[in-house]
Amino acid sequence: MRVPSLPEVRRLTEKERDAWWTVLLVDPVATPLVRWTAMWTRVTPNQITWAALVLGLGAAACFAQGDWQWLVAGAVVYHVSFILDCMDGKLARLTGKGSAFGAWLDYIFDRVRVLACAVALMGGQYRQSEDVTYIWLAVAVVFLDMLRYMDALEIWKVRLNMRRRQRERAEELGLIDPSQDNGSDDDADDTPVKAARVPAQPTAGDASAASATAPAAPAHVVPPAKTFITRLPGYVRLRDFLVSHRIRIHLFSGIEFQMTIFIVAPLLNQIFWPTVAAGVLLLAFEVLVVYRLLLATRAFQRTMARYDRLEAEMKSETSSPSEQATLV
Numbered sequence: 001m002r003v004p005s006l007p008e009v010r011r012l013t014e015k016e017r018d019a020w021w022t023v024l025l026v027d028p029v030a031t032p033l034v035r036w037t038a039m040w041t042r043v044t045p046n047q048i049t050w051a052a053l054v055l056g057l058g059a060a061a062c063f064a065q066g067d068w069q070w071l072v073a074g075a076v077v078y079h080v081s082f083i084l085d086c087m088d089g090k091l092a093r094l095t096g097k098g099s100a101f102g103a104w105l106d107y108i109f110d111r112v113r114v115l116a117c118a119v120a121l122m123g124g125q126y127r128q129s130e131d132v133t134y135i136w137l138a139v140a141v142v143f144l145d146m147l148r149y150m151d152a153l154e155i156w157k158v159r160l161n162m163r164r165r166q167r168e169r170a171e172e173l174g175l176i177d178p179s180q181d182n183g184s185d186d187d188a189d190d191t192p193v194k195a196a197r198v199p200a201q202p203t204a205g206d207a208s209a210a211s212a213t214a215p216a217a218p219a220h221v222v223p224p225a226k227t228f229i230t231r232l233p234g235y236v237r238l239r240d241f242l243v244s245h246r247i248r249i250h251l252f253s254g255i256e257f258q259m260t261i262f263i264v265a266p267l268l269n270q271i272f273w274p275t276v277a278a279g280v281l282l283l284a285f286e287v288l289v290v291y292r293l294l295l296a297t298r299a300f301q302r303t304m305a306r307y308d309r310l311e312a313e314m315k316s317e318t319s320s321p322s323e324q325a326t327l328v
């Protein structure tokens with residue numbers, strides 16, 4: 001196949017919004033490697049997924065040794081594993097070789113890697129110190145990772161369903177053309193399917209900083225509600241800056257959680273407090289994500305109620321004079 005130029009590969013393979021760790025520390029390496037892989041090899045996305053898992057298990061083996069030198073080695077191997085983990089989806093988008101099975105494989109292998117590395121890292125520290133706290137930390141890391149990605153998947157499905165129902169209702173009322181796509185991207189959550197771009201759901205939790213030249217919102221979309229978050233000094237400016245650099249406002253997601261525990265903490269040779277801090281930050285951002293989902297569901301309910309009123313008005317306007325007299 002003819003491989004496009006690097007700028008075009010970036011446009012085709014990099015997400016419009018992603019975690020800051022990925023944007024700053026992974027994409028500059030992964031995207032050129034994906035282009036080189038597509039040009040000179042026959043490697044498939046699933047093969048890269050398997051390689052990422054093998055390296056992840058290698059990182060776990062290093063973590064299990066417990067010594068600082070092995071922790072550093074494990075951190076390096078884990079980061080390389082994560083680069084490969086990002087490459088498989090990019091290669092799938094570039095070559096069109098993505099599959100539903102590949103997306104499932106990628107998702108499951110991510111969880112296996114986190115499980116293995118958490119048990120190995122905390123087990124190695126327990127062996128060194130005989131402090132049972134590290135056993136509980138392993139349980140906490142696995143639980144929080146599971147919670148984060150289960151929550152992300154369920155929120156994605158709820159938002160997708162709301163968007164579908166809202167769009168279908170708008171089409172029934174003739175508010176939009178069925179051939180148009182009026183969706184917008186959501187920067188709140190990790191996309192659970194990484195092998196392909198997935199339509200995202202408009203976010204109701206943020207107020208948009210629309211300029212005077214910005215296009216009007218589609219008729220079936222409820223304008224975002226202002227919240228205490230958008231009223232915080234500098235929030236909108238920070239959000240717009242991050243979005244302009246492809247960085248999600250969700251600054252501490254599952255990716256940053258993993259990187260803090262499996263890269264930052266081992267490099268610092270301080271496992272306990274970075275892990276605790278990562279857990280607290282992840283929970284705080286999860287509360288924010290759930291709050292934004294709550295706002296989105298309320299906006300959805302308002303929209304559907306507005307459609308019901310509009311439908312009633314349309315029926316009233318189209319009823320015959322005799323029918324109206326009968327009603328009176």
